[in-house]
Amino acid sequence: MSEISKEIRQIFSTAGYNFRQWHKNPRIIITFLLAFILCFLLSDKAVAFAKAHDTTLQIMEPFIWTFGDSNSILLSSLLLLLLFADLPYLSAGTPFYLMRMKRRTWVLGQLLYTAASVSIYMIFIFLSTALVCMTQAFPANMWSRTAAILGYSGEGEAIALPALVKTLEMSHPYECAASIFLLMLLYALVMAFLLLFFRIWKGHTAGIVSVFAFTVFGFLLNPENLKNLFRLPAELAYKARVWVGWLSPLNQATYHMHNFGYDLLPRLWQTYLLFGGLLLMLLICNLLAVRHYNFHFRGTEVL
Numbered sequence: 331m332s333e334i335s336k337e338i339r340q341i342f343s344t345a346g347y348n349f350r351q352w353h354k355n356p357r358i359i360i361t362f363l364l365a366f367i368l369c370f371l372l373s374d375k376a377v378a379f380a381k382a383h384d385t386t387l388q389i390m391e392p393f394i395w396t397f398g399d400s401n402s403i404l405l406s407s408l409l410l411l412l413l414f415a416d417l418p419y420l421s422a423g424t425p426f427y428l429m430r431m432k433r434r435t436w437v438l439g440q441l442l443y444t445a446a447s448v449s450i451y452m453i454f455i456f457l458s459t460a461l462v463c464m465t466q467a468f469p470a471n472m473w474s475r476t477a478a479i480l481g482y483s484g485e486g487e488a489i490a491l492p493a494l495v496k497t498l499e500m501s502h503p504y505e506c507a508a509s510i511f512l513l514m515l516l517y518a519l520v521m522a523f524l525l526l527f528f529r530i531w532k533g534h535t536a537g538i539v540s541v542f543a544f545t546v547f548g549f550l551l552n553p554e555n556l557k558n559l560f561r562l563p564a565e566l567a568y569k570a571r572v573w574v575g576w577l578s579p580l581n582q583a584t585y586h587m588h589n590f591g592y593d594l595l596p597r598l599w600q601t602y603l604l605f606g607g608l609l610l611m612l613l614i615c616n617l618l619a620v621r622h623y624n625f626h627f628r629g630t631e632v633l
Contacts, residue, residue, distance in 0.1 A: 340431045344439020345446060348419045361413045362454060368405060369458035372396045376476075377463045385476040389467040390507040393459040395480070397510055400552065400584040404545055406455055407518050410525075411541060413447060417526055437530070437620040441613065444522045452515045456507075471504050509598055510585045516605035517583035521545075523612035531619040548580025553587075571595075579608075 352358045373392040380387050396402050418440045428436060460467070468474070501509070521541055529537035553571040574581055575595040581587045582601045589595040596604070 337431070337435050340435045341439045341442055344431075344436055345443040348440070348443040349446075351416075351419060357412060357415060361409055362451075364412070365406065365409055365451065365455055366458045368409070369396070369455060370462055372402050372405075373459045373462045377466055379480070380463075380466050380474075380476045383476065383479060385479070386474055387463050387467045387476050388472065388474045388503045389460050389463065389469050390503040391467075391474060391477055392463045393456060394503065394506050394510060394585075396459060397455070397514055398585045400548070400580050400587070403514055403517065403583050404549060404580060406514070407521055408545065410448065410451065410518060410522055411538065413451060414444070414522060414525055417444065417522075417529065417537075419443075433620045433623070434617055437616050440526060441523065441616060444526055445519060448518045448522050449515065452511065452518060455514075456511055471502050473503060506585070513583045513585060513598075513601065516602065516609070517579060520579060520605060520608050520612065523609060523616065527612055527615050527619055530616060530623050544579070548578045551578035551581065553581075579605075 373396050376387065376392045376395055397406070418437075521544055524544055525537045525541050528540040551574040553567070553574055556570050556574065557567045571587075572594045575587045576582075582596065582604060587595055588601065589597045
């Protein structure tokens with residue numbers, strides 16, 4: 331039991347050491363600044379629409395409308411490449427950690443750091459969208475008049491705000507926001523774990539290529555893109571929507587691309603299980619890959 335507790339402490343120590351590298355780190359500061367700017371640009375049109383119609387917003391609605399869309403999820407997740415530019419962290423302290431712990435423990439520390447960093451980043455995204463609309467918002471767990479206008483009049487589609495009717499009818503704001511947050515978090519974790527695996531297995535460039543391939547795959551398997559590209563009739567367009575809804579991780583992370591009782595798209599719990607399975611598989615792959623990872627030390631530098 332003491333051996334297990336010792337390993338757990340070492341895992342947290344490794345993750346904590348990585349977080350200490352955030353202190354006054356320009357790359358970390360720029361990442362969060364860009365994330366806030368992205369949230370402002372994507373959410374501002376919802377606030378502007380509410381002001382133009384002299385209505386209020388539920389405080390979760392800008393987050394729901396902004397990140398219920400696959401393109402917004404894609405843009406926000408790509409900023410993680412900047413956040414994890416140096417993952418796994420190899421510094422002058424790395425040899426001392428490796429002398430005192432197993433490789434398995436070290437990579438578990440990297441994975442814990444990755445998961446915690448993604449969680450902090452997603453919470454920041456969540457709070458930033460709420461901050462943007464704070465002066466125009468109320469906290470009650472009910473949809474606003476602005477949401478009704480956007481959802482039922484079609485004006486939301488005209489200004490690219492995906493306030494879908496089924497979202498309004500099947501859930502409440504806090505429940506919906508929690509589901510979208512969890513979907514985004516799981517998608518970002520899969521991407522970050524994939525990045526770490528390929529960097530350990532094949533090197534830094536392979537990690538970048540793997541993430542771009544992952545995101546491009548999701549972007550190309552967009553129902554609207556396929557419908558327009560192949561000029562699919564309504565029946566085939568629906569079948570294509572169902573197929574890509576199951577196959578694309580990006581569509582799995584999109585709230586309205588789920589089954590709410592009347593189609594064949596994945597249900598939310600099925601998506602959670604699929605992402606959980608992917609994370610478990612990537613965890614095992616990282617543990618196997620680190621066995622063959624070559625650390626090269628020169629003086630106090632790690633190459």
